Amino acid sequence: MTSTVTAPPAEGDANLWSQTWAPICRSDELPRGAVRGAEWLGGRVVAWRDAAGTAHVQSAFCPHLGADLAVGQVVGDTLRCAFHHWEFGGDGRCVRTGSGDPVPPQARVYRFPTAERWGLVWAFNGDVPLYELPEFPVPAAELHWKTVVMAEHYALDPWVFLCNTLDFNHLKVVHRLRFDQDDPDADIDWQPHSVRYRLKGTRLDTGDRTDYRLGIVGTNVFWLTGTLNDRPMHFMMPFRSLASRRSTAYGIVATDRAGLAEPEAEALLDRFLAFEHQILREDAPIVNTIRFRPGALTRSDRALARFLDYLRTYPRAHPAAEYVI
Ligand code: FES
Ligand SMILES: [Fe+2]
Known part of the structure; x- marks a missing residue:
């Protein structure tokens, strides 16, 4: 049997990416209150850990004027942009603007399904994970x-x-x-x-x-x-x-x-x-x-x-x- 087959699409072809769980950073690189930027999917995301210890992975650029949220600060259960202090919750919504102006309805970052396992912070490329994180047969x-x-x-x-x-x-x-x-x-x-x-x-x-x-x-x-x-x-x-x-x-x-x-x-x-x-x-x-x-x-x-x-x-x-x- 000999066959000629076409290659699967490269990642990012037509701006489409495999829908998988991906490791974003190590858990020990993300203590409580920390934020880190990472490259993923041909762009930039941030991982941050809120005061309660939950890790979040979100798109990196602020919907106000595009500052990188990786240079922002975690304040309680929000990530605050360094530029004008807009604050974003774990669900990606802006909860308040620094100026006190009402929050525009479209003011949000994208939040990825996020999980921690095996010392890594993982995020899924999709609104909802299609499968569970990989496990070993031994607990x-x-x-x-x-x-x-x-x-x-x-x-x-x-x-x-x-x-x-x-x-x-x-x-x-x-x-x-x-x-x-x-x-x-x-x-x-x-x-x-x-x-x-x-x-x-x-x-x-x-x-x-x-x-x-x-x-x-x-x-x-x-x-x-x-x-x-x-x-x-x-x-x-x-x-x-x-x-x-x-x-x-x-x-x-x-x-x-x-x-x-x-x-x-x-x-x-x-x-x-x-x-x-x-x-x-x-x-x-x-x-x-x-x-x-x-x-x-x-x-x-x-x-x-x-x-x-x-x-x-x-x-x-x-x-x-x-x-x-
Ligand atoms: S750019 Fe983020 S608050 Fe203005
Ligand atoms: Fe090999």
Whole structure:
């Protein structure tokens, strides 16, 4: 079987973006009363934490004269613009103007559905989330975990990198993984907002043994759970689209707490991270130079071809288009 397929749209094509949960900043970068700007969806947003401790993600530019709210201040349960002291609530509405003039009815910023999990502040590109934040099969309370920045900047869309997950050929060639099984094409769990499969194998160069369930959540989170050299390992790599063909990525690495002293668990997390960083280093020369263009695909590319279908039909929208500039 050989087929030629067209590429899924790039993020930001026709000003449409994948409707996914995206990591905006680390929770520990946002103490109570703090505000931070961040690039997302080809524009700018702010994350801020109100006096009660709730995090909010909103469009960054004030509807009065366009000051960046990232240089504003949190006052109780509002974010106050630095320029003329208009104040915005967590729902995005302006609750008062600094001058005392009545609030114009259209005076609002866009508020994204916001959640905190795994040490990250996440926001969903949509009025209402289409799916839940990704979890591991083990409750967080039973895990030892940490969150890091995996890569500050990639010059490509998250889904282009994440096509690797369904690209079994490259797992064998680039990452030297020998599968214990045939390619798992028949056993891939395709869902509207995720794809997952089971993979067992051995790295031919290092001898590391992997036994994973792994996949993609949305179009921007690499996810796996299983064992590395028989130790329980869970890993997530959520990407955020800064702009078209520009992204940043965090990593959440975890192991089961059971029976592990803190230093031992910490050392294990570092080993898992080193393993993942090695994989990223192997991918780097390719993903940093690729002009992604699916051309002649063959039989062993069929999972990848189906993932390209998943990507082509994945919901894209930009409800904040007027606000996030
Ligand atoms: S620009 Fe924000 S209050 Fe005037
Ligand atoms: Fe890879």
